[in-house]
Amino acid sequence: MNDxxxxxxxxxxxxxxxxxxxxxxxxxxxxTAGAGHGMPAAGASDFRSxxxxxxxxxxxxxxxxxxxxxxxxxxxxxxxxTPNGVDCGLAIYIDRQLAGGFGKxxxxxxxGPWKAGKPQxxxxxxxxxxxxxxxxxxxxxxxxxxxxxxxxADLKSEEAxxxxxxIAAGKIQDARLPLDSWFNELIYPLFVQACFADPMYGGNVGxxxxxxxxxxxxxxxxxxxMVQSRGKPYPAAGHPKSIxxxx
Numbered sequence: 001m002n003d004x005x006x007x008x009x010x011x012x013x014x015x016x017x018x019x020x021x022x023x024x025x026x027x028x029x030x031x032t033a034g035a036g037h038g039m040p041a042a043g044a045s046d047f048r049s050x051x052x053x054x055x056x057x058x059x060x061x062x063x064x065x066x067x068x069x070x071x072x073x074x075x076x077x078x079x080x081x082t083p084n085g086v087d088c089g090l091a092i093y094i095d096r097q098l099a100g101g102f103g104k105x106x107x108x109x110x111x112g113p114w115k116a117g118k119p120q121x122x123x124x125x126x127x128x129x130x131x132x133x134x135x136x137x138x139x140x141x142x143x144x145x146x147x148x149x150x151x152x153a154d155l156k157s158e159e160a161x162x163x164x165x166x167i168a169a170g171k172i173q174d175a176r177l178p179l180d181s182w183f184n185e186l187i188y189p190l191f192v193q194a195c196f197a198d199p200m201y202g203g204n205v206g207x208x209x210x211x212x213x214x215x216x217x218x219x220x221x222x223x224x225x226m227v228q229s230r231g232k233p234y235p236a237a238g239h240p241k242s243i244x245x246x247x
Contacts, residue, residue, distance in 0.1 A: 049122060058095055058099035059099035060091075060095045060096050063109070063141075065091065065123065067140075067153055069236040070152055072084075072191065075191055076088060076191075081212050083208070088195070088209070089202050089203040093203030094190050096202045105128035108129075112126060114126050123129060123185060123186075133186055135178060135185070136177060136182035136187070139174040140179060143174060148163070164183065167182075167183045192226040196210070198210055198242050198243045199244065211237070211238075214234060216236040216239075216240050218242065219240075220236050221240055
């Protein structure tokens with residue numbers, strides 16, 4: 001990625017953005033944020049004890065699942081902080097959201113009229129998020145075939161990364177639907193949610209992203225603790241607690 005693209009889409013860039021919004025997390029590098037505070041840094045060896053992500057897809061078909069698995073592995077490659085996106089459960093999270101009320105458009109007005117809107121209005125299509133997601137997969141895969149001679153799942157990681165950057169920047173068009181809107185307003189938000197949601201929803205397996213940024217999980221709802229620890233490593237972040245830990 002170039003510097004501008006990394007600031008917008010790079011894993012470290014969006015983590016810093018999330019931390020800045022919350023105001024309660026240390027922006028120190030994950031490898032040093034917990035030094036001397038009882039918060040061990042995550043390392044590759046820690047991944048061996050992570051639970052295995054759920055198996056089976058409820059919304060995605062085989063080819064769609066292959067696309068999404070390639071997508072999350074490109075957007076979240078394995079490194080010293082986390083496993084790859086599939087092993088982090090990101091594909092499962094996205095699938096579960098598409099199969100549920102969000103994907104079915106339960107909270108959307110779906111009766112039209114479908115007029116062209118301004119960019120700030122979001123996409124204006126007679127499609128549920130699930131339908132839009134799948135239509136985008138088909139369009140993006142077709143564009144990859146035309147541009148690079150292979151489907152998205154068969155691209156090398158560098159090619160796939162550049163291809164996604166071009167989609168997000170509006171450089172790759174499809175006559176049937178807005179691919180830039182598909183990526184920026186649907187794919188990317190779901191990806192970020194998959195990283196940081198409670199593990200009970202399928203992603204963030206083993207709370208690996210919470211550990212990486214020093215987020216303690218449910219204990220962060222304690223306002224006094226948040227005020228006292230604002231901008232500093234939170235003492236309980238070494239062992240974050242999820243909904244499942246309290247049920």
